[in-house]
Amino acid sequence: MNDALHIVCPHCQTTNRVPAERTGAGPRCGKCHHVLFDGHPVELDEAGFERHIAGNDLPVLVDFWAPWCGPCRSMAPEFEKAAALLEPKARLAKVNTEAAQNLAQRFDIRSIPTMALFRGGREIARQSGAMSATAIASWVRANA
Numbered sequence: 741m742n743d744a745l746h747i748v749c750p751h752c753q754t755t756n757r758v759p760a761e762r763t764g765a766g767p768r769c770g771k772c773h774h775v776l777f778d779g780h781p782v783e784l785d786e787a788g789f790e791r792h793i794a795g796n797d798l799p800v801l802v803d804f805w806a807p808w809c810g811p812c813r814s815m816a817p818e819f820e821k822a823a824a825l826l827e828p829k830a831r832l833a834k835v836n837t838e839a840a841q842n843l844a845q846r847f848d849i850r851s852i853p854t855m856a857l858f859r860g861g862r863e864i865a866r867q868s869g870a871m872s873a874t875a876i877a878s879w880v881r882a883n884a
Contacts (some may be wrong), residue, residue, distance in 0.1 A: 742762065745757070746796060748778070748796050753792075754769055770812070778827075782832070784834065799857055799858065801822075801833070801876075803832070803833070806838050806852055813830070818872070822876035823878075826876075847863070851868050
């Protein structure tokens with residue numbers, strides 16, 4: 741039985757070991773002491789992306805977006821609401837494809853917004869197009 745999960749802090753990128761039964765109890769980072777789950781997506785650069793994808797035992801849903809994209813801007817508040825619905829069962833993250841062009845190229849992001857679900861360092865599902873918070877949450881639960 742695996743009784744501890746590795747959870748990367750959204751604030752300082754430190755990997756924390758958290759007992760599985762305590763993920764819903766407001767665990768804090770051992771290094772920076774911020775809460776590990778605050779109901780908001782974490783903004784990731786390329787280094788942060790690598791840390792979160794490889795270091796989290798939780799599924800990580802990444803929204804690949806750009807500031808000039810109308811559908812991305814309209815989905816942003818829904819993605820924010822989805823974080824509150826899904827944490828602590830999943831981590832939600834955002835990657836600005838303008839700032840992290842290498843990631844967009846590496847994952848062959850052809851249209852935005854595109855959401856990719858990762859588990860164990862690998863992409864396990866992908867969805868393009870804007871969605872509501874409840875649709876995002878349902879899609880993650882069905883694919884994680």
